[in-house]
Each structure stands twice: as structure tokens, then as C-alpha cells.
Amino acid sequence: MALFLSQLFIGIGNGVVYASVALALVLIFRTTGILNFAQGEMALFSTYITWKFTDHGMPVVLAIILSMAISFIGGMIIERVLIRPVESASPLTIVIVTLGMFLAINSLAQLIFGTGEKQLPSPFPSHRYHVLGTTLTAQTIGLVAVLAVECLVLYILFQRTKMGLAFRAVANNVESSRLVGINSGLMLMLGWGMAAALGALAGAMVVPTQPALVPSSMQSVLVLSFAAAALGGFDSPLGAVVGGLVVGVADAMTHQYIDGLDQIELVVPFALILLVLLFRPNGLFGKTVVERV
Amino acid sequence: MALLEIEGLTGGYGPVQVLHELDLEVGDGEVVVVLGANGAGKTTTLRAISGMISAKGRITLGGTSIVGKSPERVARLGVAHVPQGRGTFTDLTVEENLRLGGYARKGGVAEDVQRWFTTFPRLEERRTQQAGNLSGGEQQMLAIARGLMSRPRLLLLDEPSLGLAPLITQDLFQRLSAINEEMGTAMLIVEQNANLALAIAKRAYVLETGSIISSGPASEVQQDDAVRKAYLGY
Amino acid sequence: MALLSVEDVGVRFGGVVALDGLSFTVDEGTICALIGPNGAGKTTLFNVLSRLYQATTGAVTFDGQNLLAVPSHRIAELGMARTFQNLALFPALTVLENVMTGAHSSGKVGFTRAALRIGVGSEERRMRAQSHEILQRLSLDHLADRPCGGLPYGTLKRIEIARALALSPRFLMLDEPAAGLTHSEVDELGAAIKSIRDDFSLTVLLVEHHMAMVMQISDHVVVMDFGRKIADGPPEVIRNDPAVIKAYLGASA
Numbered sequence: 001m002a003l004f005l006s007q008l009f010i011g012i013g014n015g016v017v018y019a020s021v022a023l024a025l026v027l028i029f030r031t032t033g034i035l036n037f038a039q040g041e042m043a044l045f046s047t048y049i050t051w052k053f054t055d056h057g058m059p060v061v062l063a064i065i066l067s068m069a070i071s072f073i074g075g076m077i078i079e080r081v082l083i084r085p086v087e088s089a090s091p092l093t094i095v096i097v098t099l100g101m102f103l104a105i106n107s108l109a110q111l112i113f114g115t116g117e118k119q120l121p122s123p124f125p126s127h128r129y130h131v132l133g134t135t136l137t138a139q140t141i142g143l144v145a146v147l148a149v150e151c152l153v154l155y156i157l158f159q160r161t162k163m164g165l166a167f168r169a170v171a172n173n174v175e176s177s178r179l180v181g182i183n184s185g186l187m188l189m190l191g192w193g194m195a196a197a198l199g200a201l202a203g204a205m206v207v208p209t210q211p212a213l214v215p216s217s218m219q220s221v222l223v224l225s226f227a228a229a230a231l232g233g234f235d236s237p238l239g240a241v242v243g244g245l246v247v248g249v250a251d252a253m254t255h256q257y258i259d260g261l262d263q264i265e266l267v268v269p270f271a272l273i274l275l276v277l278l279f280r281p282n283g284l285f286g287k288t289v290v291e292r293v
Numbered sequence: 294m295a296l297l298e299i300e301g302l303t304g305g306y307g308p309v310q311v312l313h314e315l316d317l318e319v320g321d322g323e324v325v326v327v328l329g330a331n332g333a334g335k336t337t338t339l340r341a342i343s344g345m346i347s348a349k350g351r352i353t354l355g356g357t358s359i360v361g362k363s364p365e366r367v368a369r370l371g372v373a374h375v376p377q378g379r380g381t382f383t384d385l386t387v388e389e390n391l392r393l394g395g396y397a398r399k400g401g402v403a404e405d406v407q408r409w410f411t412t413f414p415r416l417e418e419r420r421t422q423q424a425g426n427l428s429g430g431e432q433q434m435l436a437i438a439r440g441l442m443s444r445p446r447l448l449l450l451d452e453p454s455l456g457l458a459p460l461i462t463q464d465l466f467q468r469l470s471a472i473n474e475e476m477g478t479a480m481l482i483v484e485q486n487a488n489l490a491l492a493i494a495k496r497a498y499v500l501e502t503g504s505i506i507s508s509g510p511a512s513e514v515q516q517d518d519a520v521r522k523a524y525l526g527y
Numbered sequence: 528m529a530l531l532s533v534e535d536v537g538v539r540f541g542g543v544v545a546l547d548g549l550s551f552t553v554d555e556g557t558i559c560a561l562i563g564p565n566g567a568g569k570t571t572l573f574n575v576l577s578r579l580y581q582a583t584t585g586a587v588t589f590d591g592q593n594l595l596a597v598p599s600h601r602i603a604e605l606g607m608a609r610t611f612q613n614l615a616l617f618p619a620l621t622v623l624e625n626v627m628t629g630a631h632s633s634g635k636v637g638f639t640r641a642a643l644r645i646g647v648g649s650e651e652r653r654m655r656a657q658s659h660e661i662l663q664r665l666s667l668d669h670l671a672d673r674p675c676g677g678l679p680y681g682t683l684k685r686i687e688i689a690r691a692l693a694l695s696p697r698f699l700m701l702d703e704p705a706a707g708l709t710h711s712e713v714d715e716l717g718a719a720i721k722s723i724r725d726d727f728s729l730t731v732l733l734v735e736h737h738m739a740m741v742m743q744i745s746d747h748v749v750v751m752d753f754g755r756k757i758a759d760g761p762p763e764v765i766r767n768d769p770a771v772i773k774a775y776l777g778a779s780a
Contacts, residue, residue: 169382169393176380179343180443181368181397208511306677312557330709331681376678377707455706456612456681458564458736460777485709523711 002133007252009084012142012210013209014224015248016147021201021225022232023150024195024242029234030171030189034083034094036100042078043199044104044215046071048113051213060123064204067084069132075196077187083192084185110215110277122208141204149200151241158237167191183236221264224251233286241283247272296321296479297354297360297447299344304341304348311337312348313503317449323479324470326490326511329500335483336377338500339449342369342372342481355446369397373440377451377483379432381439383425387416390424390435393443402442409438412468420479437465441472447479454486462486466493487524491515499524529588530730531699532578536585538571538754545571547754548585549580553698553747557732558724560762561742563751566777569734570612573700573753576732577602606697609685610704612734618676622667622686623658625675629693630654644660649767656691658779661689665719681707685716694724698730705737707754713737742766750775 021039028036046067053063082101086093124142128135158164169177170187177184207213207219215272228247232239250266276283295318298374305311311334319325329335341348344364352360359367373394382390382392391409395402410417413434419427424435433453440448453469454462466486470493473480484490497514499507507517514520529552539547546568546628553559561569570716574580576587587594589605595607616625650663662668666684670678684704684767691699704720707715717740724731735741739749741762748765750758758765765771 017379162392163391165385165393166396168385168389169396171385172382173344173380175364176376177393178345178364179374179376179380180369180439181365182393183365252376309677328709331678331707331712336679430565452680452707454735456565456703458562458775460737460775462736463566463777485707487710524709 003256005130005132007256008249009134009136009140010091011249011252012245013137013248014206015144015228016143017206017221017244018208018228018247019241019244020150020198021221021236022228023224024198024202024245025229026232026234026237026240027191027195027198029229031188032083032087033080033091033100033168035226035234037095037104037222038099039195039199039227040218041102041105042071042075042196043111045194045202046074046200047120047203047207047213047217048118050200051207052113052116054121055118060121060204063084064123064201067204068200071200072193074194079147079194080185080191084188086112087188094103106215115215117212117214119150120163120204120207120213122242123204124161130223139209139277142172146205147241150198151237157162158225163190169196184207204283209268224248225265226267227272229283230273231281234282236285238282239285243283254289295319296323296357298350298351299338299342302338302341302348302350302352304346304350305337306346306400311503312341315350315500316324316503317480317498320495321446322473322479323496324473324480324482324494325501326487326494327483328483328487328498328514330489330523331453333500334503335500337503339374339376339451339481339483343372343449349373350389363445365397368443370448371390371443371446373445373447374449375440375451375453377435379436381424381432381435383423384445385424387424387427387435388420388498390439391416391442393471394439396443398443405442405444409441411440412472423448424510428464428499429456430458433457433465434468437469441476441478445478447481450480450482450484452483452485454484454489462489466490469493483526487520491525528591529553531594531617531732532588533572533576534585535579536572536575537583537760538568538575539583545754546575546582549751549754549756550585550632551644551749551759553732557746558720558733559747559749560733560745561749561751562735562738562741562775563757564766567751568754569751570702572636572751573609573702573734576700577607585623601721603694603696606695607700608691608694608696608698609700610684610691612702612706616675616686616690619674620639621664621672621674622678622689623655623671625639625686626658626661626689626693627654629690630658653756658689658693661692662691664723665689666715679707681712684708690718692727694731696726698732701731701733701735703734703736705735705740708737710739713740714743716740718724720744750780756760770771 023038024039028034050063050067050068054060055067082097086097123138124139127138158168166182167187169182170184174184203218207217210217224247228243229240231246232243247269252270297313297319299317300508302312302315315338327335340346342352344362346365348360354370355374359370389408394403395405415431416435416438427435453465465487472478482490491511494511497511499520531553534550536546536549561571571580575582578597582595659668662671665688667685667689684706688701688704705716708716720731721744723729745762748762749756750765750771757774758768758771
């Protein structure tokens, strides 16, 4: 029981991060229909920025906030400069562009920050609590709280503000949104900006749980987050959160309880992606297109 | 000076030129109908006005040139375009669709939402439903109400009766006529249901292969033999 | 003799009753029009007949067979073809290619022979010739090599009819073929549907709001409202039926 609980807590802690990155993926997919393969590397770059600030002695929370702001602007620039020109190109072209960004951003990070291991401090205290015979870390509680706040902020933004309404309008029908006077280009830039900022936050959450910040820090996170988004449905924010938690817990549990799997990385997310694509291509919460006739 | 003035308008899709030196105008508060065969360039004309396609020539709205302006700029200048096939935001609720109609306008929209709910009670009954679940007639009402939410100077309507049953179409044109009288909104209507459209219009144009071939007061156009044969069916 | 017979068909979506005990028959070689207000259930019935929707109750017989036991991919083999209200064409393909996608379903060359390219050349020539002929019948041949994307709505509706005809059907279902056409174009289309019916010995079921066309070409009209049949008979009777005028036609009829 104690072992099960401790794996559950680890799973939830990881799952929260996958959920954050999956939320960013969903945000971009909903507004532009693009699967952003560079999401993980964008988050990596942001995390290096966060690290740079802390390295200069800035408190970690302030560093994260600053890095999120910079990433927001960076995301907007990426949309305007790299994505806009291929906006109406074939899906394959766009996939290639985001894969190119994946490689380019990773290389750029190595070039600027070097390949050495960096230590990023955790924004959470190191308290441990004993619950039902196992330990629950402040880290896990903090991660869940951050995700909860993130979801709440996004919910209010999208459902309760005029900008959120415009955003959803663009996601639903670009042409009609322009006809009612919405600057759809600006909305798409904001979408990428927000996704980049979410990535910065997720990076700062996950890296302190890893041995060190290295150029490959976000790669397995991206795969697990893709699994989370595929599981929940690429167009569903709720699906991203649930998917992230399921993937995190499933990953932790299978490695604990199924012998041999602990040697193979990423088997769970790939198996999940495969199963979802086979049996429920729209994901658990994804929208099956039903048209009134 | 007319509200909308178009002179020598040329445009199309990529290499295909659809409009050839088209001239047209709509006065303040005037209802104008454009008739024409399939492919004559009616939809293209509306799309050129609202900035959805690039066009050459002169288009002015209240004296301001709108050629080459983006659709969102044109919308903010007071043109509401209700596209063919309605273009409602199918994933959003009826009320959200209406609020979006007033997006570009300064000031609150709640009052206008209520006003159009009063005019179209069916929409109020369905205010929290997704627009995609409405029937064809309801979607058309929603698209028109959304257009009017911006308090436009000019309403562009592209085949509002498409796919609507006769009774609903008659009702729709009566409402359009009432809205025009009450609010003085100018309307440029492309419509195959020419009898009903001409009945509420002041003037009409006949479009053929991208140019205007005849125009005049709606009642005169209605009497024209060629027009009757081609567009009125008697 | 009735080619299609619909008996007491009901369809429910959750709590919504889309069709409610609908019965009518379509005789072989006739043109039957289905009219009624938006949301009356006309397209729902089309979707039941092409097996996209499951009927909750009732029976449908086509040419003596229980249609409701036939899977949707076998509908074309029975000789049924349809067009869609919201066009279902491939915008990047040319008009001719779109029509030929219809002909492919009725192609005689099986998968193995096609894979080995045995007899494909002559088969493709045959389909190409047939598709051209159909385009000509619908006055679309001058557009054969144009991509479908960007063509006007009314033209696209006719291309869909051409594609349905390329299946060489016995029974053709048309969903609002006259939408977006001018009166004279509607007249032409009506005449084309009639002559196609005669030459290909077709039976036609038509959903249409354009009353002039319905009255002109149909042998038999079924009127629906709220998922039920409210009238059924020859066009001249339907046009004067007070219930139909009240629910559907209004003053202009």
C-alpha cells in the first residue's frame, strides 16, 4: 500500500508536468491545427533562461515569472516569423517546420548555454509529509497547486473574457472571426505566446525533479505530453489535464509493477498513443465531429 | 455621395479573374439586390468589398477607400458581411455568437443582444445551445443578427435564403425589410430568390460574367423581359 | 411497382425524435419529391436510406430486400447513389477526376487485377468516356479539367449529381440540387434530371425547397413536418393542400 501510494504521488507529480505541456500543445492545436513538435524544445530554451537568471542570483520564483514573460514574447515572434508564412501550406510542410524548429532551438540552446549540466533550484520547499505510511513531498503538492492555478487562469481567460471569446472564435472559424472585426493574426500570435509561457512554467517545474538541466531534458517529457494530449484529445484542455495525470500515473505504476519495463524508457507513452489511435482516434475527450443535417 | 461606391472593380481568385470593371453603388439606408447566374461573380463582389479577396479598382465607404484593407479593418469601418453558408461559430453558443458580432464595437453589447433576442425569439430560446445544433433557418437568423450586432452602416447578405423552406424565406425577407425601415441599415443582397428580394429592394443590378449588364429601380428590373425569364421564372 | 418502401420509420437522437412513424413508397421510374420546413427530418431520412443513421423503428424495403440489413458500404452495389446538402467533393481534384471517383466504385476491375494493372487501361478509358458523357448531359463538360475548389456553389451541386450518376445507379437521391441556382438554371437542371431519368431508367428521390422545380418534375410529393408525413400525393394536389400551405409554402405558393 505504501509503495503503491508513493508511486501514485510520483506519478501525479510527473503527470502534472505532462499535463502542463499537453495544455500548451492543445492551445496551439485548437487555434491553428498545428501539432507543435518544438513545444518541448521551446520549454527547454525557456528553462535555460530561467536558470541563467537564478545563476545570477535572482530568486527562482521571480526568475520563472520573468522567463515566462520573455517566452511569451518569443512565442509570438515564432508564430509571426516562422509559422505565419506556412500557415496555409500542407500539414506535412508545417510538421517539417516544427521539427526543424525542434532541432534548431535545441542546437541554439547548446550553442548559447553549453552542454554541461546545470542545476536549477526548485521553486518549492523541500518539506516532506508522512501520509499513510509513505512520504508526500511539498514538491508534489506544489506541482498540483500550480497546475490547478494554471487551469483556473486559463478557464477564466477563455470563458470569461472578451479576448478569450475572440480566441475561441478564431479557433472555430478564422474567416468569420475576421468578418466580425477580430484581428485573427494577433490572436494566433497570442496563442503561441501563451503556449510558450506555459512551456516555460512546465520546464521550471520538471527540471528540478531531474538530475540536472541538460539539452535533452525536455525530450522524454515531450513524448509523454504528446501521449497525454493524444489520450485526452488534441482539442480538449480538460483532456490534456486528465491525459497528463493518467500518463504520469500509468508510467510510474508500470515501471514499478511490471518487471523488465523499468529498463525500457517511454514504452508506456508509445503504447498509449498506439492504443488511442487504434481505438479512439479523437481521444477520450476529443470532439467527434457531428454535423446537423 | 453614396454610402458604398464601387468603380472599375477587378478581382478574382489567383489567376482566375472573376470581376471585370464592375461599377455599383449603395446609398445610405438603401436596399440593393444583385441578381446573376451561377458564377457571374456575385459572391466575389461581396468578398471584394469586405476584403476577403484582393481586388483592384475603387471601393469607398462613406468616402473612405477600403480597397486593400483587411477584413477586420473593413468590419470596423461598418461593413457586416453575412457569408454564404452563414459562417456561424458552430462550436460557440448562440449568445456568444451574438456577442462576437459586437466585438469590434465600443461599449457594451448586452443591450443589443437583448434587442435581437426580442426580434428573433427562437434565438433567445436557444441562447445557451451551440450554434452548430440550430436548424438552417435559425442559423441564418443568427448570422444576420450577428451581423447587425455591430450596428453596421452596410449589411452584405450572400444568398440568405439558401437551403431555407419557402415559408421561412418569406418570413426572413419581411424581417429584413422591417429592420431596414426601423434602423436605416443599408443592405446589399445577393439572392436567387429574386421575387422576394426585389420586393424589398429599392434598386437592383444584374451581373453577368463579372460586369453589370443592367441596373435600375427594383420595380423596373422586375418588369424586364430578360430578367423575368432568367431570374423570376415567369 | 414500388422500388422503395418506407414503413413506419422512426429515428431518435437521445431524447430528440427526428423521424416519427414515417411511411411512403416510391414507384420504379418515378420522381418523388420530399419537401418540408427546415428540420422536418428530410435529410435524416436520406441518411437512414444511405445507412448512415440507424432507424430506431420501422422497416425499409428496396427492390424487395430489407435495406436496414445492408451495410452502408454495400449501398452503392444495390444501385443507390446520393448527393449531399453540404457538398462532399474533393476541392483539389479536377471536375472530371471528382466524377471519376464515383465511377471507380462501380469499376469492374477488382483489387488484385488493379494492383497488377491488368485491364486497368481499358477500364480507365471506359470510365473516362462515361464521365465525360455525364458531364456533357449536365452542361459541365467545359469545366472538366478545372479543379473543383473555387467553382460556384450551384456548379458544385451539379458536379455532385454527375458523380452520383457515374455510379450507374438505379435509384438517385438528390439533396437540394437547385440551391444556389437562378430560375433559368433551375429550369435547365429540372429538364436534365427528367431526361436523365428517362434515358437511364432511374428512380429519383429529391429533397428540394425550390417549389417551381418540385412542381414541374415530380410525379409524387411527400410533405414532412416535425418528422412526420403531413401530406402525400401528386404535385397539383399538394400545392393546394391547406396543411402544406400553412406549414411550408406560405403565401407565395
